[in-house]
Amino acid sequence: STHHNSDSRMLCLGFVTTVSALQCPPFHSCACDFMKKKPMLEVCPCQWQVDGLYADCCGRYITGAALAPTAEALMRSRYSAFVQEAGDYLLQTWHPSTRPAAMDFEPTQWLGLKVVAAHDLDDSHAEVSFSARYKVNGRAHKMQENSRFVREQGAWLYVDGDVDTN
Numbered sequence: 001s002t003h004h005n006s007d008s009r010m011l012c013l014g015f016v017t018t019v020s021a022l023q024c025p026p027f028h029s030c031a032c033d034f035m036k037k038k039p040m041l042e043v044c045p046c047q048w049q050v051d052g053l054y055a056d057c058c059g060r061y062i063t064g065a066a067l068a069p070t071a072e073a074l075m076r077s078r079y080s081a082f083v084q085e086a087g088d089y090l091l092q093t094w095h096p097s098t099r100p101a102a103m104d105f106e107p108t109q110w111l112g113l114k115v116v117a118a119h120d121l122d123d124s125h126a127e128v129s130f131s132a133r134y135k136v137n138g139r140a141h142k143m144q145e146n147s148r149f150v151r152e153q154g155a156w157l158y159v160d161g162d163v164d165t166n
Contacts, residue, residue, distance in 0.1 A: 046076035067155050079113045080106075081093075127147065141165060144164045
């Protein structure tokens with residue numbers, strides 16, 4: 001069992017440029033088509049590395065260029081996908097046993113992510129505890145979740161989580 005505490009810094013998110021031509025693998029065109037239409041983040045919203053570039057961090061998972069190597073990397077990429085409203089990626093990385101039929105996004109301003117702990121339970125099961133700050137209709141919220149993940153055929157998938165919002 002592994003335990004990891006992440007950096008507790010939180011940064012504000014900022015959209016800076018629009019992607020005009022993104023090179024993507026043919027099997028993952030849905031996420032890439034989406035990314036061409038949305039402003040692309042220069043700094044990755046997951047904040048794994050201070051000032052880490054989106055394309056070098058979660059962007060490579062969301063576009064399908066690579067699989068998230070750990071449950072924590074998948075959780076961080078899913079947070080970034082919520083920021084980008086990349087519904088196809090969120091559904092693809094959600095375990096079929098708990099996956100919703102579709103993603104609906106309400107207007108949300110994501111403010112920051114803090115990973116509290118990540119635990120590998122065994123080779124194919126892990127848990128990640130995190131908090132996310134956001135605003136809906138100008139009102140600030142904080143969501144805390146202990147998420148459960150499973151690895152199937154080499155790919156980590158989100159199963160479910162215990163959520164506390166305020």
